[in-house]
Amino acid sequence: MTFPETDRERAWTAVVGVAVLALVGGSLLFPDTVYGDFVWHYFWGPVVADANGAQCAVWNGGAVQHVYSSTACATATEPVAYPGYTLVSEVGYAVTLLVSLVGVTFLLDHLEVGEDLRLLYALFPFVLLGGALRVVEDANDAAAAAPGVEQFLNFPVNTLIISPVIYFVMFVITLAALVACVFLARRTTVVEDYYRPLAGAGTALLVATVGFLVYLSATTEYVSLLPQFTVLTLLFATVITAAVWYYVRRSLPDVASGTEFAGAVVLWAHAVDGVANVIGLDWAAELGLPRDLVPKHPVNAAVVDITQNVLPASVIQYTGDAWPFLLLKIAAALFVLWLFNAELREEAPRYFTLMLVAVVAVGLGPGSRDMLRATFGI
Known part of the structure; x- marks a missing residue:
């Protein structure tokens, strides 16, 4: 299915394209400055440190060292990435979110959906799902810290449920569910609208995720x-x-x-x-x-x-x-x-x-x- 592109959409695509080109090109031409000191330091490095259960991760000209001692992290040579967020990364995520919302708005315009607040209620379970998946990652870290226990998700698979990667994962899951439910409502007689099946899909995924955590609490000592x-x-x-x-x-x-x-x-x-x-x-x-x-x-x-x-x-x-x-x-x-x-x-x-x-x-x-x-x- 193709949609005619408007001037606003072309402008949005151009802006996003320039930003991506600047980051990719800068990372290739100036890997230590653009990638190491910015992209890795504030965005990917914290994910790597978190996914490996390290106190921090240290960038050294392309080689990444996982450090498991807070004292060693404090004396390491910058850039040093710690699990979690920084003010720089939170601003970056906020800007990315706003730009992404504009793009999603264009998609909704073409699909002719989302014009009323019922979409908010239908997507409500997906918001809870994102938080629950982050707790699955926390449980995975707890398993790694427990004596004699192995993680049930290893690197790099566990990065899929670590911020900011999980934002993109949740975006893909939610968008796929939305498109599928819109198709189901418009091309079949199974449902009258897409709101209820969309909410149902999100609720089913949420129940399965929380159910997995309940299962871990009943069968393990680290949950x-x-x-x-x-x-x-x-x-x-x-x-x-x-x-x-x-x-x-x-x-x-x-x-x-x-x-x-x-x-x-x-x-x-x-x-x-x-x-x-x-x-x-x-x-x-x-x-x-x-x-x-x-x-x-x-x-x-x-x-x-x-x-x-x-x-x-x-x-x-x-x-x-x-x-x-x-x-x-x-x-x-x-x-x-x-x-x-x-x-x-x-x-x-x-x-x-x-x-x-x-x-x-x-x-x-x-x-x-x-x-x-x-x-x-x-």
């Missing part, structure tokens, strides 16, 4: 089952969302004017992220884990550091130091919802829907991962 983390996270996130959304609808109607109930879904997604961080970082030990979790993102870590520097230890011992992150998530979600007004929804309904999906994913993706990795003790 446990602590359902109180999921129960408390969902309970507090729902109560907070209900209270805040009630206030918004009554006192700040402009914030909810463009999104209707979908706005509550966005708010809930970010409340889950905030609550999961508060519970995991401050109260995990009290709820059954050997120790509290550590922040996975620079923003989380920065909030914790600022709170520790501002509040005295005598206060933090009762309140914890992660609670400002919850307030930040709620405020950020409300600000974004205020931007998503009715006028934007009317002018660009498909882009409006996709952006809402992305905002939900930014909150619920890491939030569900933090919730589930605490739930399964990893």
Whole structure:
């Protein structure tokens, strides 16, 4: 099937092509500067270190050394890549996400789908699936750290569920499911629309993934089952969302004017992220884990550091130091919802829907991962 290309699509293709050519060409011409100091240092190196269970990975003119000692990492010659995110990588992922959403909007225009918010609800299970797959990777790391146990996913297969590679994997899975369900709805009489089979496909994959984690908790010692983390996270996130959304609808109607109930879904997604961080970082030990979790993102870590520097230890011992992150998530979600007004929804309904999906994913993706990795003790 071919589609006529518009001027906007040609411009988008040109911009993306130039960016890819600059990265590939620069990596070939200046491998140490462009690839080693930038691409590898901030993007691929953290994946390699994470996938091999190393404290860090060191780039040395094309040769990569996996280092398993934090002391050796601190004295290694740059570039040194650590598992997880940096501010540079998070900005890069954000830019890539925005550019990708424009391209997906063009595809949805051609398919003539995504013009209403039912697509958001249909894709909701896929957002949770991404977080659950990241917990499978956490379980894989836990297996490697357990004495006498081998990983069930080895390098390089395990890189498929490590950030940022998992973003592309989830994009392919979701896009394939969407196209298949659209075809099923339009070319057969099996279903009336594509929303229900799409949601069903995502739910089936999510149940299978969480079921695998439950299986590991029942058959291994490196994964446990602590359902109180999921129960408390969902309970507090729902109560907070209900209270805040009630206030918004009554006192700040402009914030909810463009999104209707979908706005509550966005708010809930970010409340889950905030609550999961508060519970995991401050109260995990009290709820059954050997120790509290550590922040996975620079923003989380920065909030914790600022709170520790501002509040005295005598206060933090009762309140914890992660609670400002919850307030930040709620405020950020409300600000974004205020931007998503009715006028934007009317002018660009498909882009409006996709952006809402992305905002939900930014909150619920890491939030569900933090919730589930605490739930399964990893």
